[in-house]
Amino acid sequence: MLHRAVGLRYQNAGKIARKLGQVRNLSIHEYRSAELLRKYGVGTPAGEAAVTPEEAYAAAKKVGHNALVVKAQALTGGRGKGHFDTGLKSGVHMIETPEQARDLASQMLNHNLITKQSGAKGKLVSAVYVVERVNAKHEAYLSILMDRKSQKPLIICSSEGGMNIEDVAKKNPNAIKKFYVTESEGLTPGMAAEIAKNLGFSQEAEADAADAVTKLYKIFKEKDATQIEINPLSEVSGQNTKVMCMDAKFGFDDNASFRQEEVYSWRDLSQEDPDEVVAKKSDLNFVKLKGNIGCLVNGAGLAMATMDVIKLYGGDPANFLDCGGGATPETIETAFKLILSNKNVDGIFVNIFGGIVRCDYVAEGLVAATKNLSVTVPIVARLQGTKLEEGQKIIKESGLKIYSFDELDPAAQKIVELANA
Ligand code: GDP
Ligand code: MN
Numbered sequence: 001m002l003h004r005a006v007g008l009r010y011q012n013a014g015k016i017a018r019k020l021g022q023v024r025n026l027s028i029h030e031y032r033s034a035e036l037l038r039k040y041g042v043g044t045p046a047g048e049a050a051v052t053p054e055e056a057y058a059a060a061k062k063v064g065h066n067a068l069v070v071k072a073q074a075l076t077g078g079r080g081k082g083h084f085d086t087g088l089k090s091g092v093h094m095i096e097t098p099e100q101a102r103d104l105a106s107q108m109l110n111h112n113l114i115t116k117q118s119g120a121k122g123k124l125v126s127a128v129y130v131v132e133r134v135n136a137k138h139e140a141y142l143s144i145l146m147d148r149k150s151q152k153p154l155i156i157c158s159s160e161g162g163m164n165i166e167d168v169a170k171k172n173p174n175a176i177k178k179f180y181v182t183e184s185e186g187l188t189p190g191m192a193a194e195i196a197k198n199l200g201f202s203q204e205a206e207a208d209a210a211d212a213v214t215k216l217y218k219i220f221k222e223k224d225a226t227q228i229e230i231n232p233l234s235e236v237s238g239q240n241t242k243v244m245c246m247d248a249k250f251g252f253d254d255n256a257s258f259r260q261e262e263v264y265s266w267r268d269l270s271q272e273d274p275d276e277v278v279a280k281k282s283d284l285n286f287v288k289l290k291g292n293i294g295c296l297v298n299g300a301g302l303a304m305a306t307m308d309v310i311k312l313y314g315g316d317p318a319n320f321l322d323c324g325g326g327a328t329p330e331t332i333e334t335a336f337k338l339i340l341s342n343k344n345v346d347g348i349f350v351n352i353f354g355g356i357v358r359c360d361y362v363a364e365g366l367v368a369a370t371k372n373l374s375v376t377v378p379i380v381a382r383l384q385g386t387k388l389e390e391g392q393k394i395i396k397e398s399g400l401k402i403y404s405f406d407e408l409d410p411a412a413q414k415i416v417e418l419a420n421a
Contacts, residue, residue: 026252029073031129032266033248040215043241047131056105059130060098067133070104074113074123075271082115126270139232140199144220153181159200161232187217201235205242224256282334291316292346294339306351315416327357329365336369347419350381359383359391367398378418382411
């Protein structure tokens with residue numbers, strides 16, 4: 001039995017930890033990243049974003065080249081090899097005229113782009129980015145990220161970049177080089193030059209490559225990025241620099257949002273799970289899982305214990321929902337709404353430890369939410385802590401079908417029994 005519990009903790013721990021706040025991340029659209037690159041003097045093709053077909057037409061005219069690329073803006077990787085829910089192939093198209101930009105924009109905007117990374121439903125395309133088509137002589141790969149193990153910024157580069165980077169990692173791992181940056185020293189000119197030599201560029205492009213890498217590292221530090229991925233980083237001709245970022249994916253540390261106002265103003269809610277947006281507004285941590293028992297708990301540790309014990313009795317959690325210190329009637333109601341919006345849910349398990357929040361107050365919230373939302377699935381509430389008896393009394397006197405417990409094991413057993421009935 002113990003093994004099963006440990007197994008579950010292992011399966012869900014990563015996913016839950018990522019959502020718990022320590023490592024929440026903001027992603028921004030490619031066209032926003034390009035704006036940031038330009039600000040720091042890093043080469044990137046000229047481009048204009050558009051949110052309507054007419055705007056795309058105007059954007060193409062403004063960019064003013066007769067070789068252009070239209071790129072779907074959706075927060076997912078692998079767009080070039082993706083396809084749309086309409087059947088249209090690829091989120092990256094080479095075009096020649098503003099009319100084509102308009103036509104492609106109408107086929108891309110507000111449709112879902114499905115890629116290897118997007119999940120089966122795909123990601124909504126909320127904008128298109130029309131860029132000048134730059135002639136690339138060679139495509140390399142470069143990323144900067146925070147290495148968890150060493151707690152140091154890590155720069156990864158490959159002389160073979162572009163759309164097949166996953167294959168390179170498998171078939172030619174020697175092409176991929178790693179460089180650890182010591183934060184006190186920063187990225188030294190020597191290391192930047194060494195990285196530039198490992199990109200497979202011609203010698204005359206190396207100085208510009210080192211310059212680009214140095215500036216990218218500056219962005220990484222100054223903007224509290226957790227990740228910058230440039231793929232491809234290309235050697236180009238006919239530009240005022242020999243090296244350009246043709247695509248950029250940036251991730252930013254949520255914990256630094258207070259000092260990165262501009263970056264955070266670029267958040268695109270259409271790219272996020274609407275339920276998670278609602279949850280976040282109420283300071284709830286919400287992670288969807290595959291089972292049928294909705295869980296509401298307070299505290300991350302209690303959440304993990306709750307999920308383990310449900311699994312132990314043969315149940316399967318539908319979600320993880322942590323209301324932290326804010327188990328107010330309003331947050332409980334929001335939490336119930338989120339849980340019940342999942343049609344798989346056959347029962348709700350509430351496991352709240354009343355410390356700062358008193359059990360009687362939590363019980364009032366539970367009763368109100370159950371009445372207001374006319375909840376029909378069974379509810380098991382395990383309350384512990386201050387004013388427990390008063391809390392249980394409120395539940396009992398409500399006449400509602402809320403099963404009240406003060407011990408975790410019998411409570412978990414009960415909800416599993418009810419949900420599986
Ligand atoms: P991703 O598939 O989501 O990574 O999208 P990218 O922005 O990387 O575009 C896919 C591919 O299109 C890149 O790997 C490039 O080979 C190519 N590409 C994108 N923009 C340009 C451009 O301006 N010029 C050229 N020559 N190729 C481009
Ligand atoms: Mn790319």
